[in-house]
Amino acid sequence: MGLIRRLKVTQRDLERAMLGVSLRHHIRNEDIRKRTKVTDxxxxxxxxxxxxxxxxxxxxxxxxxxxxxxxWPCTGRRSVGRPPxxxxxxxxxxxxxxxxxxxxxxxxxxxxxxxxx
Incomplete structure (x- = not known):
């Protein structure tokens, strides 16, 4: 899930850059998404x-x-912990x-x- 999260953060950053809005303007991400009309x-x-x-x-x-x-992998012994x-x-x-x-x-x-x- 880390990759998806990083992609979403990057997308929000790019949308703010497209509109020329910084984080200091305190505009919500939903409002920016409505303005840019970009798919999540x-x-x-x-x-x-x-x-x-x-x-x-x-x-x-x-x-x-x-x-x-x-x-279906059948390698014998399973590793310790939750399987990926x-x-x-x-x-x-x-x-x-x-x-x-x-x-x-x-x-x-x-x-x-x-x-x-």
């Missing part, structure tokens, strides 16, 4: 991630993208454990995507 970077990233996952799940040509998403979150864990939390099957139905996938984003 975190929302855009989440939307693109969801669309890409749906695109990969619908592929049937056997390319690497789908194989990488279906791969995989890319698909976030999708499975929203769409369910069988998210690849649900991605085949475009209307269902779009509805789930609206909830995700």
């Amino acid at each position: 970077i975190a929302r855009r990233i989440a939307k693109l991630k969801w669309q890409w996952a749906g695109h990969i799940a619908c592929r049937t040509d056997g390319r690497r993208g789908r194989k990488v998403l279906e791969w 979150t995989r890319w698909t864990d976030v999708l499975a939390r929203v769409a369910g454990i069988r998210w690849m099957r649900d991605a085949q139905d475009r209307s269902l996938w779009r509805r789930l995507g609206e909830a995700y984003v």
Whole structure:
């Protein structure tokens, strides 16, 4: 989550620079966002991630993208502590454990995507 946070901070800084507003002016970020009409970077990233996952799940040509998403590591012993979150864990939390099957139905996938984003 540190990367998303840094991107959001950078985006707010750039929006303030576009408008020529400094932090000393005490203008809220929401007001600046309304003025610039720029989409939030975190929302855009989440939307693109969801669309890409749906695109990969619908592929049937056997390319690497789908194989990488279906791969499950089996290295033997697990490391101490909480396991790192995989890319698909976030999708499975929203769409369910069988998210690849649900991605085949475009209307269902779009509805789930609206909830995700």
